[in-house]
Amino acid sequence: MSPHSVKAGQPTATWWKDATVYQVYPASFKDSDGDGWGDIPGIISKIDYLKELGVDVVWLSPMFDSPQEDMGYDISDYEAVYPRYGTVEDIDLLIQACHDRGMKLILDLVVNHTSTEHNWFKESRSSKTNPKRDWYFWRPPRYDENGNRLAPTNYRSYFADSAWAWDETTQEYYLHLYAESQPDLNWESEEARNAIYDSAMRFWLDRGVDGFRVDTVNKYSKHVDFPDAPIVDPSNFIQPATHLYCNGPRIHEFLREMHDKVLSNYDVFTVGELSLTPDPKHVLDYVSASEKQLDMVFQFDMIHLGMGHGLEDKYDPTEWKLSEMKQIMAKWQKFIEGNDGWTTAFCENHDNGRAISRFASDEPEFWQASATMLAIFMITLTGTLFLYQGQEIGMINMPSEWPIDEYKDIEALNYYKEAERLSMTSDPTRKERIMRGLQKMARDHARLPMQWDSTPNSGFSTGIPWMRTHDKYKEINVEIEEKDPNSVLSFWKKLLALRKDYRDLFIYGIFDLVDPENEGTFTYTKLSNDNQIALVVLNFTKEPKPFPEVDRSKKLKLLISNYSDSQPETLQPFEGRVYLNF
Template sequence: MSPHTDPLLHTPQWWKESTFYQIYPASFRDSNGDGWGDIPGILEKMPYIASLGVDVVWLSPMFDSPQIDMGYDISDYEAVYPPYGTVQDVEKLVGECHRNEMKLILDLVVNHTSDQHKWFQESRSSKENPKRDWYFWRPARYDEQGNRMAPTNYRSYFAGGTWTWDEHTQEYYLHLYDRTQPDLNWESPDCRRAIYDSAMRFWLDKGIDGFRIDTVNKYSKHVDFPEAPVTDPSSFIQPAAQFWCNGPRIHEFIKEMNSDVLSKYSTYDGQAVVTVGELSMTPDPEVVLKYVSAREKELDMVFQFDITHLGQGPPGGNSKYDFTEWKLPEMKRIVRKWQTFIDRTDGWTTVFNENHDNGRSVSRFANDTLEWREKSAKMLGLWLVVQTGTLFLYQGQEIGMINAPKEWSIEEYKDVEAHKYWKEAVRLAEDGVDPTRKERIMHGLQLMARDHARLPFQWNSSANGGFSNGQPWMRMHDLYKEINAEAQEKDADSVLSFYKRILSLRKEHKDVFVYGTFELLDPENISTFVFRKHYQGKTALVTLNFTTAPQTAPPADDMRLLISSCHKISTATLQPYEGRVYIDY
């Protein structure tokens, strides 16, 4: 990796200094009363989005889809799911973002399609079809008794196996996720060219400014499909991510995507388009750097998920929602690892603690009870905003939205993954294989399920939280009257007002907050999280109390207090869930 002359200085780029704001279209704002959020609803709320001080809108999948996996099962890359609107609505959104001096990126979901996509319909029509090799088809195996078996023993990310039998052509097809999401075969040059045209150029030609790239490290499989080692003796299916994550041709494929497509386009103001990849199950910084080194011309940055997986088991295994208690030093080690892995390199990092696939950060990492949730939200916001890298926020984070109440039953959950893990837990408990599994998995879902982030946005205290005049596709949070944007816009001391202040401070001090190097202090302290940021002669000291009790504040010497998440502060004491930043230059 080529070091910079000065290890403290990374090359400035617009996307490094930007704050990205993720919108989940089903749950943002319903403009027509059908219960589904839509693109006209996003357009209606454009003044609110612009008022936050964010620079880029990331729109989660709005493409046409059967919605088995909430739009990550795409049936037509060049069409919009009708309840969300039309292609013309997306074009309007591009224009409105640009008019408000914001950029717009879309999700690029090209590891798999829906089984309703015309490509798969053709592929499964016959073994001789020209698109047969656009997906992975394999013959059955048979045991000693002549029973048909899947080609391998792989476990999918949504529980169950990764192979589904197709009666028509008498072969199995591969799907890492739901059976309705067959995996595309990137080994086929014709398939790749079709992806570039339909999923990428179609939208880049309409003026979007880049992509968040879904499951970016899973395109290259080990196509000999070796059998997975048995790590769960109670099951036929076994975790097997080593056979599809960071595979043998993955860097070749991403380089081609960049050189053949992305490098040919620019943003509305003449900058290079941006890419951020979803890089799961890649804990080794050296492996991550291969994707984000500027010299390699692959991805600008990636999401690495150690922080949002805190307390989870490995994705793709049967223990994902089997929650494990964690302590603050573990979080500190994760933050230090991904804050410092770019030092003396030409790579870049991202900063986030919420997205559409995880529970809310206040409920996960702090305290969502009435007494502490607002203080927790402010402290966590400060913790996030002063970290090095590109900042990503998720809708509702800026008003301190929290997880669904623990009293909600599994019937209130909508996510295909949650229901498959629950169904598996019920079966294993009732069969006596794992008698306590139902209780453990339900506890994990209450904390970490993807549904928590997908609850409709809480705009005001009117019916359905101002999200919709109809029946929302998913139940509103019970506390929408207490936690909503309208009330917080009128309150100078609200979570929303605090987020606006700290996002402004991030821009004002982007040298040390965006580009600064990270130094962790007191790593084994189980109550406070303290670190310094350095940029040339400028230093920031960040002190955070992750508990409900006052804690001793680290000395700030002669540094100037830049901001505290509390009104009344004591030099010697951090208040419960207080965050504080000092600056010296």
């Protein structure tokens, strides 16, 4: 029998499967002291808002001390808080505020890399004989036939440059899959792993943190012989090499050790960021309860709809079809059936454009229907539900007329600079294409300040925000929507309560796709363990669509719609409905 095999049926219930998790991006959530930068006291001031929304778990994106080259994903001290966010004592207060309200708090666990400002790396780069030298990946240079120095391999980083950086001190290169200021930790070193467990994990777990979102979780194990990547772009020295550092030979050993040494000693949960792992059987190796590694992962196939093919063309946009989305959702909704794995439901996070702008319509006449239709979609999916800040009020992408100067993210700016260079040499239209992609999918869209009210800077800060406030903050904000029983926010509150009322159906139910080739409507059923059935019908277009052909032999009872005047045989633009079939 396979280690993943269990009796088919409803998964075992746990608090973290039932939970609605809300991601807070601390720089942009709420500023309490007027310096234009969000902070921990600001988050604490809004905890009751999250409780009233229906949130069970707050996920706090990195707030650790950092030079902020990559918005805190470049950590210089795991046991300290970036001063503009507050202090470790402020985190203690946040933990207590959550726990007092029956909520939990999870942190980001960023342990594929540190900042170059971390003391570990400072020691590592100080000399070739330093005890921490092998805590990172150091390699000597290569030379071409003309004696020019070359990087150890031809790997492309995630941020559109070489994955190797030259260090003058010891005359060697170090590996960085992300920014040059983010050197990769060498998980082959047992001493480094134990230091990670103590500093990045136990320090916070012992203070009462309830788990982690585990960043870049499948990149800890590399092919340490570092062969060159195949050449797919002859015009460039650097080449995509993800197959050489994703899902490496020791990855499951490392994660099992992390579980056994640390996580198993606490009542916590983990959700991993699992990229470039398309095979459900391989994903199950990470999330099967019997494997004792992770509780669930984020799979990004849906999030990648509309992106270009491959790392180098990520922001070169492509057209996508609804039938593609359906197959993706069916694949990841059904892969846990009959085994002991678990999954997630989400359509937004800090690394992507807003879902309304990407998958529906942010045009004023369609905005509200789009927001509420996507909400119905999310709450009816099996798995732990994750919301991103502002999603509950229908926040949208920054306006397309904003220039590149308004973009702050290192990834967006690096891709744009690369596109400018290629537009002048080999690819004349690349800059325009990449800008179109950034306008839809850049990470900056999700990082605009949270829109609390109609006062200057959307009530986010009394100072000048670190990032420009959306032009539509006076129309889309919490204060307005809290007063309107028909608002996007009010609808989300109703849906989150409904999801818990029908938890066996929506959180744990079996997903089955209906009408997979229809490019206008997305229809599926959910089946509970006691044979209750829900029918979910979603119109993903700006046009009225006929109600799909479904079995009408049993009476359908409308549970909820995002239109007050639903017409039995016609779905209005971006209409979503849920029926119960008794």
